[in-house]
Amino acid sequence: xxxxxxxxxxxxxxxxxxxxxxxxxxxxxxxxxxxxxxxxxxxxxxxxxxxxxxxxxxxxxxxxxxxxxxxxxxxxxxxxxxxxxxxxxxxxxxxxxxxxxxxxxxxxxxxxxxxxxxxxxxxxxxxxxxxxxxxxxxxxxxxxxxxxxxxxxxxxxxxxxxxxxxxxxxxxxxxxxxxxxxxxxxxxxxxxxxxxxxxxxxxxxxxxxxxxxxxxxxxxxxxxxxxxxxxxxxxxxxxxxxxxxxxxxxxxxxxxxxxxxxxxxxxxxxxxxxxxxxxxxxxxxxxxxxxxxxxxxxxxxxxxxxxxxxxxxxxxxxxxxxxxxxxxxxxxxxxxxxxxxxxxxxxxxxxxxxxxxxxxxxxxxxxxxxxxxxxx
Numbered sequence: 001x002x003x004x005x006x007x008x009x010x011x012x013x014x015x016x017x018x019x020x021x022x023x024x025x026x027x028x029x030x031x032x033x034x035x036x037x038x039x040x041x042x043x044x045x046x047x048x049x050x051x052x053x054x055x056x057x058x059x060x061x062x063x064x065x066x067x068x069x070x071x072x073x074x075x076x077x078x079x080x081x082x083x084x085x086x087x088x089x090x091x092x093x094x095x096x097x098x099x100x101x102x103x104x105x106x107x108x109x110x111x112x113x114x115x116x117x118x119x120x121x122x123x124x125x126x127x128x129x130x131x132x133x134x135x136x137x138x139x140x141x142x143x144x145x146x147x148x149x150x151x152x153x154x155x156x157x158x159x160x161x162x163x164x165x166x167x168x169x170x171x172x173x174x175x176x177x178x179x180x181x182x183x184x185x186x187x188x189x190x191x192x193x194x195x196x197x198x199x200x201x202x203x204x205x206x207x208x209x210x211x212x213x214x215x216x217x218x219x220x221x222x223x224x225x226x227x228x229x230x231x232x233x234x235x236x237x238x239x240x241x242x243x244x245x246x247x248x249x250x251x252x253x254x255x256x257x258x259x260x261x262x263x264x265x266x267x268x269x270x271x272x273x274x275x276x277x278x279x280x281x282x283x284x285x286x287x288x289x290x291x292x293x294x295x296x297x298x299x300x301x302x303x304x305x306x307x308x309x310x311x312x313x314x315x316x317x318x319x320x321x322x323x324x325x326x327x328x329x330x331x332x333x334x335x336x337x338x339x340x341x342x343x344x345x346x347x348x349x350x351x352x353x354x355x356x357x358x359x360x361x362x363x364x365x366x367x368x369x370x371x372x373x374x375x376x
Contacts, residue, residue: 003037005030016040018049053141057101058094060141061085064132076218084128088113098136103146110153119155126152160328161294162301167287174284179277181247182260182268183295189234190299190317193292197268198222199259201248209236213318220267230318300325304332 003016006024014025014037025040027033043049055063069081092109093101106129114122130147137145163171168187175183186196194216203212211234216225225231236244244259254265262268274292282289296317303313314325 003041005033005037014040016044018044050140050143052099052143054097054099055141056095056097058090060098060136061090061094061132064135068135074218074223075221076223080124081128084125088125089129098133098141099143101133101146103149106146106150110150114153119153122153123155126150160297161290163287163290163294163298165302167285168298170285170287171281175281176277177250178252178263179260179273181243181251182273183278183281184243185240185260186292186295187299188237188240190296190303191234192216192226192230192296192318193270194218195225195230195318197258197260197270200257201259202257204236204244204259206241206245209238209241210234211236217267217270220269225318227318227320229320232315232318234316297329300329301332304329 003014005027006013006015007030012027012030012033014027014033016023016025016037023040025033025036027036040049065078065082065085069078073081093105096105110122110126113125126147130150133142133145133147136142172180172184182196185191185199186193189211191199191211191213195213198215198217199211199213203214204210205212212232213225213234214231215222216230217223251259252261252263252265254261256267258265258267260268262272270292278292279289300313300317303316304310310325311322313329314322317325319325319328
């Protein structure tokens with residue numbers, strides 16, 4: 001099969017007969033048209049040619065939301081996607097054909113956005129664009145994915161805020177009775193705010209002393225937690241169990257049997273608690289301003305300095321992997337006291353094994369294997 005190069009005005013086109021019809025492909029210069037012609041001839045000959053529908057970014061983004069995002073992400077994530085698409089992406093790419101959006105155009109957009117927003121915000125938009133164009137390619141709306149070679153914007157990790165044990169005591173001493181138990185539970189469990197306000201008394205196993213996390217609150221509604229790994233069970237200290245028994249008798253009644261409801265017995269509004277109770281408690285305690293999420297960070301810090309196993313810490317916090325825990329809190333392991341503690345543990349284990357070989361499980365196992373191999 002052969003095609004031809006045709007010129008209309010100043011524009012050169014590759015013209016190829018496909019299924020009894022002549023298809024025109026815009027090339028621009030003659031060289032561009034010749035390149036397109038060669039590619040299309042190969043595609044048609046090998047049976048890999050496919051028609052690329054004409055659709056602009058605005059139209060495809062609606063298809064993507066309806067056929068993928070709406071059923072595959074949480075409502076909070078969907079809201080964020082819609083906001084970014086409507087406010088940021090459509091004004092730039094909305095009228096452009098999906099097949100005409102180039103890597104250079106997307107990279108230019110990211111470069112300009114990086115001048116106005118932090119790296120994390122720019123990165124979130126890059127991830128969204130990559131996901132949209134990945135599906136456009138998978139569904140046959142584009143032949144090449146322009147996002148494959150996009151450079152990810154650099155992000156600067158924000159310094160995490162941690163309250164020291166003494167500061168935690170001051171915070172709790174200056175918190176109103178209605179939310180003191182909620183704040184203490186957040187500190188001793190590391191639960192996220194959305195998970196904390198979604199807790200029901202049925203999530204607490206008094207006998208095994210475990211707290212089960214399998215829902216979160218968003219916009220006054222229950223939804224699934226942040227990720228699959230966020231669905232977890234948290235081991236509770238005896239002191240917290242004892243205080244929760246007392247709190248159950250004192251907490252406001254609620255139809256949903258909430259552990260930490262509002263004073264009216266409804267789902268707690270986090271923003272209200274943060275502004276009316278958490279921040280005032282910090283001021284009364286004369287502590288620096290920190291985010292509510294610092295209670296979760298403080299929990300991780302306490303666990304690390306107590307010498308807990310990193311895999312255990314990761315599971316208690318509901319991280320998807322130990323790597324996330326190390327990336328977030330790895331710098332806390334550099335504390336000199338903690339490092340000396342680890343060295344002392346090594347030293348103690350080593351010298352116990354050397355001085356008391358009969359109590360060394362590795363040596364005992366080796367001797368048992370030797371004896372079984374040589375019964376006589």
